[in-house]
Amino acid sequence: MSGNNKQYLTTKEFAHLCGVSKHTLFHYDEVGILKPELVKQNGYRYYSIKQFFTYDIIHILKQAGSSLSEIKAYMNDYNPDLFLSILRQKEMQLEAEIKKTNLMRNKILATIETTEEALRCVYGVPYLEDCREEYYIVVKMMEEASAKQELEKLRDHFEYCDELSGETELLLGAILKKEDILSGEYMRVSYYSSKIRAYINSERVHTKKAGIYAVAIHKGSYEQTFETYNQLKLFIEKNHMVIHGDAYEDDMLSHLAGVESNEYVVKIQIPVAPM
Numbered sequence: 001m002s003g004n005n006k007q008y009l010t011t012k013e014f015a016h017l018c019g020v021s022k023h024t025l026f027h028y029d030e031v032g033i034l035k036p037e038l039v040k041q042n043g044y045r046y047y048s049i050k051q052f053f054t055y056d057i058i059h060i061l062k063q064a065g066s067s068l069s070e071i072k073a074y075m076n077d078y079n080p081d082l083f084l085s086i087l088r089q090k091e092m093q094l095e096a097e098i099k100k101t102n103l104m105r106n107k108i109l110a111t112i113e114t115t116e117e118a119l120r121c122v123y124g125v126p127y128l129e130d131c132r133e134e135y136y137i138v139v140k141m142m143e144e145a146s147a148k149q150e151l152e153k154l155r156d157h158f159e160y161c162d163e164l165s166g167e168t169e170l171l172l173g174a175i176l177k178k179e180d181i182l183s184g185e186y187m188r189v190s191y192y193s194s195k196i197r198a199y200i201n202s203e204r205v206h207t208k209k210a211g212i213y214a215v216a217i218h219k220g221s222y223e224q225t226f227e228t229y230n231q232l233k234l235f236i237e238k239n240h241m242v243i244h245g246d247a248y249e250d251d252m253l254s255h256l257a258g259v260e261s262n263e264y265v266v267k268i269q270i271p272v273a274p275m
Helices: 011-018 022-031 051-063 068-076 080-120 147-163 178-183 222-238
Strands: 008-010 045-048 127-131 134-140 168-176 191-196 205-208 211-219 241-243 247-253 265-274
Touching (some): 008 011, 011 045, 127 265, 147 191, 178 241
Antiparallel strands (some): 168 247
16 A cells, blocks of 8 residues: 555544444454554554554454454464464354355245245145155154153254254154054154254154155144044045054144144144055
């Protein structure tokens, strides 16, 4: 830069030049990364033109995600090798953040799709669907578990899903055993589940087999799902089919969408086969 590098600017002028507030400059002074070059006896503070380039270093490192303490350490002994090392480290951190953001975006997109489907679908009318193979992360529930024990299991499930770096979808589901469906025990959940977009190598992965399923979209509280299950069982019988495996419940609208419990929407799927 041409010009007189000894020209001094007031704190206000220098802050305007850098596009920050005076309080930011005061803070940088306090932490020792950018002190005014001149402080007069009356306390007035002045920055030199050349200090703009010092500020530029701080600004770039902040944009890259460096903390003020990291910047201070660099400013005390900066050189090309250290600068390159910092940038490489920040590039790796940004790459990890991009991956995390993309995974969360996929979760949100899947939830948008499911929520939109829940708002436009027909409720309580059974139909047959040729379903592809799907995968879930599951947690097995204890028989006769207390509410506290059930919540502890769910907490463990959510923590495990978080460890998978966002592979699971946001909405919760459940798996009910075939024998419980046949005996009318529709509130006896064997597993809670979270759908994943593709198979992963995990001890908690459960595969929902491809095949024909009797499906109905239940709207109402979970306590009222017996009505939809009974409809499905009649539908299966009328179509000369039998229940061929465990049932799957996938939340479509739940507390996440801000609806009351009597407005929940759940997709119930029961595998079937010809008699």
